[in-house]
Amino acid sequence: MAEPTLSMRGINKSFGPVDVLRGVDFDAYAGQVTALVGDNGAGKSTLIKCVGGSYPIDAGEFFFEGRQVHVHSPRHASDLGIEIVYQDLALCDNLDIVQNMFLGREAVIRLKRKADEENEAAEDGEGFNTRLMDEIAMEKAAAGALASLHVRTVKSVRQRVSSLSGGQRQTVAIAKSVLWQSKVVILDEPTAALGVAQTAQVLELVRRLADQGIAVVLISHNMNDVLQVADRIAVLYLGQMAAIVERKNVDQQRLVELITTGRSGDVGLAATNATAGTV
Amino acid sequence: MTTSSMTPESHPTSTEEKSHVPGDLAAVASTAPIEGGLGDYFRTYRQRVRSGDMGSLPAVAGLVLLVVVFWVLHPTFGSLANFSDLLKQASPTIFIAMGLVFVLLLGEIDLAAGTAAGVCATLMARLSVGYGWSWPGAIGAALVCGLVIGLFTGWLCAKIRIPSFVVTLALFLAFQGVTLFFVNNGPGAHGNISITDSFITNLYNGQMPVWLGWLLAAVAVLGYAAVKLQQVVSRSRAGLIAEPISLVVLKVVTLAVVLAVAVYLLNLNRGGTGIPQLINQGGKFVLVKPPALRGVPWVVLEIGFFFSVWTFVLSRTRYGRHVYAVGGNTEAARRAGIRTDRIRISVFVISSFMAAIGGVLIASNTHSVDANTGGGNTLLLAVGAAVIGGTSLFGGRGRPADAIIGGLVVAVIANGMADLVQGNNRDAIQYIVTGAVLLLAAAVDALSRRRAGAAGLG
Numbered sequence: 001m002a003e004p005t006l007s008m009r010g011i012n013k014s015f016g017p018v019d020v021l022r023g024v025d026f027d028a029y030a031g032q033v034t035a036l037v038g039d040n041g042a043g044k045s046t047l048i049k050c051v052g053g054s055y056p057i058d059a060g061e062f063f064f065e066g067r068q069v070h071v072h073s074p075r076h077a078s079d080l081g082i083e084i085v086y087q088d089l090a091l092c093d094n095l096d097i098v099q100n101m102f103l104g105r106e107a108v109i110r111l112k113r114k115a116d117e118e119n120e121a122a123e124d125g126e127g128f129n130t131r132l133m134d135e136i137a138m139e140k141a142a143a144g145a146l147a148s149l150h151v152r153t154v155k156s157v158r159q160r161v162s163s164l165s166g167g168q169r170q171t172v173a174i175a176k177s178v179l180w181q182s183k184v185v186i187l188d189e190p191t192a193a194l195g196v197a198q199t200a201q202v203l204e205l206v207r208r209l210a211d212q213g214i215a216v217v218l219i220s221h222n223m224n225d226v227l228q229v230a231d232r233i234a235v236l237y238l239g240q241m242a243a244i245v246e247r248k249n250v251d252q253q254r255l256v257e258l259i260t261t262g263r264s265g266d267v268g269l270a271a272t273n274a275t276a277g278t279v
Numbered sequence: 280m281t282t283s284s285m286t287p288e289s290h291p292t293s294t295e296e297k298s299h300v301p302g303d304l305a306a307v308a309s310t311a312p313i314e315g316g317l318g319d320y321f322r323t324y325r326q327r328v329r330s331g332d333m334g335s336l337p338a339v340a341g342l343v344l345l346v347v348v349f350w351v352l353h354p355t356f357g358s359l360a361n362f363s364d365l366l367k368q369a370s371p372t373i374f375i376a377m378g379l380v381f382v383l384l385l386g387e388i389d390l391a392a393g394t395a396a397g398v399c400a401t402l403m404a405r406l407s408v409g410y411g412w413s414w415p416g417a418i419g420a421a422l423v424c425g426l427v428i429g430l431f432t433g434w435l436c437a438k439i440r441i442p443s444f445v446v447t448l449a450l451f452l453a454f455q456g457v458t459l460f461f462v463n464n465g466p467g468a469h470g471n472i473s474i475t476d477s478f479i480t481n482l483y484n485g486q487m488p489v490w491l492g493w494l495l496a497a498v499a500v501l502g503y504a505a506v507k508l509q510q511v512v513s514r515s516r517a518g519l520i521a522e523p524i525s526l527v528v529l530k531v532v533t534l535a536v537v538l539a540v541a542v543y544l545l546n547l548n549r550g551g552t553g554i555p556q557l558i559n560q561g562g563k564f565v566l567v568k569p570p571a572l573r574g575v576p577w578v579v580l581e582i583g584f585f586f587s588v589w590t591f592v593l594s595r596t597r598y599g600r601h602v603y604a605v606g607g608n609t610e611a612a613r614r615a616g617i618r619t620d621r622i623r624i625s626v627f628v629i630s631s632f633m634a635a636i637g638g639v640l641i642a643s644n645t646h647s648v649d650a651n652t653g654g655g656n657t658l659l660l661a662v663g664a665a666v667i668g669g670t671s672l673f674g675g676r677g678r679p680a681d682a683i684i685g686g687l688v689v690a691v692i693a694n695g696m697a698d699l700v701q702g703n704n705r706d707a708i709q710y711i712v713t714g715a716v717l718l719l720a721a722a723v724d725a726l727s728r729r730r731a732g733a734a735g736l737g
Contacts, residue, residue: 075616090614092607094675095600103604104615106597131596136517156520 003066005030005215006051006082006184011060013046020046022239024060028184028215033206035218035226038236039259044219047236048186052084053077065183081183085173087192093162097154098135098142100161101176107134107141145179146171149208153201167198174205178212185209186217191225203229223252237262242269317525335669337723338684341716342691349695356695359549363576367483369690370578371396371637371644375661376668376682377585378633381626382443383665384606386674387436389630390447391428392661394454396638397653399424401461403639404648407476409467414478418639425635426628428454433624443627451658459650471649474642482581483643486574489546495580496538504531545575578640582683585633589679602626606674637661656710663713664689667720673728685720692716 004027013021021043028034038044049055051062053071062069064080071077077084091100109132142157151171154164161169170190177185187206191199206229210216220226226233233250235242235258242262250258257264328336349356375392382389403421406412412420428450435446463469474480487495507527514521550572558567593599604612605622613619641657642648666672667688668681696709 073616074614078616084614086614088610090608090611092604092611092675094603094607099600099604103612104601104617106600108597131598133595133597133600136513136519139519140517 002029004028004063005065006217007063008047008051009061009063011047011050011062012058013043013050013055014058020239021050024236024239024241025244026234026241027244028217029232030183030215031210031213032231033210033216033218033229035220035230035233036236037220037223037226037233037255037259038242041238042236042259043239044236045188048084048188048217048219051077051082051184051186053082078180078182081181082186083177083180083182083184084186085170085177085188085190087189091161091169091173094160096160097146097157097164097172098139100172101142101145101179102138105180107137108132109134141179142175145175148178148212149175149205151175151205165198166193167195167201170194170198170202171205174202174209177214178209182214184215184217186219188219189221190218191220191222199225223255227252227255235259235262235268237269240269243267317523317529320523320526335678335681335684338668338681338688338720341667342684342688345688345691345695349691349699353695353698356698359544359547360572361694363486363545363549365687365690365694367576367578367644368694369686370483370582371640371657372660372664372689373582373682373686374585374637374640375634375657376664376686377589377679378630378637379661379665380670380677380679380682381589381602381629383662383670383672384602384674384677385623385626386606386672387443387623387626388447388662388672389432389443389627389634390658391432391450391454392447392630392634392637393653393655393658394451394458395425395428395631395653396634396641396657397458397648397651398428398454398461398638399635400638400642400652401458401472401648403479404472404474404642405461405465405467407474407479408472409465414476417476418479421639422632422635425632425638428635429628429631430624432631433627436627437620437623455650455654458652458654462648462650471647473647475646479639480643480646481577483578483640485577486545486572487577487580489574492542492546492575495575495583496542499583500531500535500538503534507531542575546573548573581636581640585636586679586683589629593678598622598625603675606676608675656713659717660689660693660713661686663717663720666724667716669724671724671728672721673724688716689713 006026006028008024008026011021011024011026012019024043024047026036026047036044036047046055050057051071053074053076056072062071064082069080071080071082074084092103095103109130111128111130139157146154146157149171153168153171161172164172174185174187174190190202190206194202203225206216206218210231218226218230227247227250230247232244232246233255234244235255237259240262242258243264245258245267254264254267258268262269346356355361375396379389379392382392399421402424403417406420407414407417432443432446432450435441436443462472504527507522507530511521511524511527548571550570555566555568557564560567593602601612601617601622602625604615604617605619609619612622637657638653641652664685665677665682666685668677668683668685670677670681670685692713693709696712697705700708
């Protein structure tokens with residue numbers, strides 16, 4: 001298999017006396033949906049926050065596109081091309097879709113000097129960034145990102161987010177990662193609050209995201225969702241990576257067994273390890 | 280030639296869809312989809328109002344209603360002199376409220392804005408009168424004092440993380456002491472400092488020359504028309520939905536008519552009847568014309584300037600967008616890489632800075648300061664003005680225009696009630712009515728928020 005876009009090796013993270021992650025290895029590949037599953041308290045959120053730069057890791061190595069990186073802030077992570085779509089979506093209700101998709105990274109109008117206009121290469125050079133936002137460029141780019149995901153449920157990109165349904169919000173949050181040409185997109189429980197039809201739409205969107213060559217990480221409690229859309233499934237059990245399995249090699253029963261006990265048949269943590277983790 | 284940077288794709292030219300319009304048209308400012316012609320536009324607008332996004336509509340309607348009621352009950356309310364007085368009386372409240380809009384946008388409160396105005400005003404008076412500083416130094420010191428106060432308040436709220444309610448309540452008390460200290464110490468008069476600098480007293484009381492009023496009105500209308508047209512042209516050229524041109528024309532013409540009528544009225548002589556009177560001067564009777572009083576008050580220019588600046592900042596700059604974002608969802612803003620602490624500090628700096636200007640105007644009005652300057656209900660009226668104008672107490676919604684509309688409502692109530700109700704209970708009734716209006720505005724805010732929430736789920 002090709003080199004993983006995102007690779008974590010031996011990640012340790014503790015909060016005071018509590019070891020939340022112990023020697024976790026995790027990979028995500030371009031063009032694939034990697035599901036990350038585990039029971040409550042298994043460390044899924046913590047692992048994701050380490051990837052996203054919200055938490056510093058205590059020990060372990062973090063590789064992005066083969067290079068070792070030290071992600072120290074959410075901003076740094078998104079600069080690398082790691083986008084996290086949180087469960088609570090992190091959208092501002094009082095702003096519209098365009099404003100939300102560009103939040104914190106608003107385009108500004110750039111005035112070029114006369115000489116630079118003839119010289120395309122001077123793009124980053126002599127120009128002068130004004131403080132004015134470039135609304136037209138932002139609106140076009142946002143509409144383009146939604147169109148590339150074949151989103152037709154959103155009437156206007158200038159709608160306030162407060163007027164959107166749960167599924168539409170999820171769509172906006174996901175489209176944001178397309179807009180910013182993210183390489184890794186992590187979706188935290190994207191279908192948790194959605195109805196049947198909307199869940200189907202979002203899962204379709206997740207698949208399309210991977211088909212665009214993005215490494216997608218899907219966190220979910222819903223076994224149906226995971227089995228439907230994932231290519232690989234990583235199971236966390238009490239802070240340890242119990243197993244990383246191909247979708248085609250598991251069924252729902254084995255997956256549940258892995259999640260609840262940390263092992264299933266010959267896959268998973270050794271019996272002693274598994275019990276050592278119990279609190 | 281302009282191009283964008285930092286976008287995945289880059290496109291030439293630019294503008295913004297969001298319109299910030301003075302006066303009653305402000306309510307039509309749009310973030311909702313606009314399609315087709317004028318009819319569609321108004322249909323969309325009606326839908327937004329129905330779903331609870333009312334903007335300044337209740338305040339503008341209330342303002343018109345109040346003016347009509349007071350005018351009918353008490354005809355001198357509509358006199359030229361009273362019209363100009365209303366604008367002046369509203370000005371300190373408008374300035375303080377304009378700063379408070381920023382704080383309220385974050386869902387915070389600045390209870391110390393009134394007494395901060397008092398501190399800055401007494402500092403200015405002490406420097407001007409006691410130490411003989413000329414007006415640039417004295418006013419400059421007052422404004423810097425406002426900035427420092429805001430920095431301190433913001434730091435306590437954002438870094439130490441004391442709730443702004445507590446921080447500013449404590450400062451509200453402390454600043455009364457500081458005001459008292461400035462009034463009773465240092466060279467010059469104690470207790471009540473009379474300001475003699477004519478520049479300072481003219482800030483509130485002066486009027487501009489007749490020609491300047493017309494010139495500024497023309498500049499305002501042309502500037503507004505240019506901005507709107509540029510928006511429409513560049514949006515249509517980029518293939519995006521633009522405001523219908525008929526609506527733009529309607530807005531510009533309305534603004535032009537409103538400003539022309541206002542400037543015309545303010546340029547009429549309001550100093551008296553204008554008929555020469557026979558006056559006995561040293562045994563001889565001479566015909567003397569009463570001094571003419573005409574011209575747009577300077578406060579209108581002062582308000583217009585800051586209104587334009589803050590509207591521009593909030594609607595067109597990244598900083599303004601970030602203020603709205605932090606007010607709407609702090610966590611989302613933080614995750615988007617916005618330095619929420621800095622935004623939080625900055626809004627308190629703006630609030631106290633605008634309060635300092637309000638304080639200077641209060642001192643200018645009375646030609647003096649004393650221990651009560653900026654105390655009493657100065658703050659409450661300003662908070663009331665912002666909320667009445669349509670700024671939400673829950674954060675995320677508000678515009679500088681709200682401060683102007685709300686400030687006028689508050690001034691109209693105070694002015695109209697003072698004329699209308701005479702006798703012992705005058706103040707009592709005025710307080711009760713102002714309080715009731717504020718409660719009404721807060722109720723409208725809370726209800727519209729609930730409706731917007733319900734509409735959002737649908």
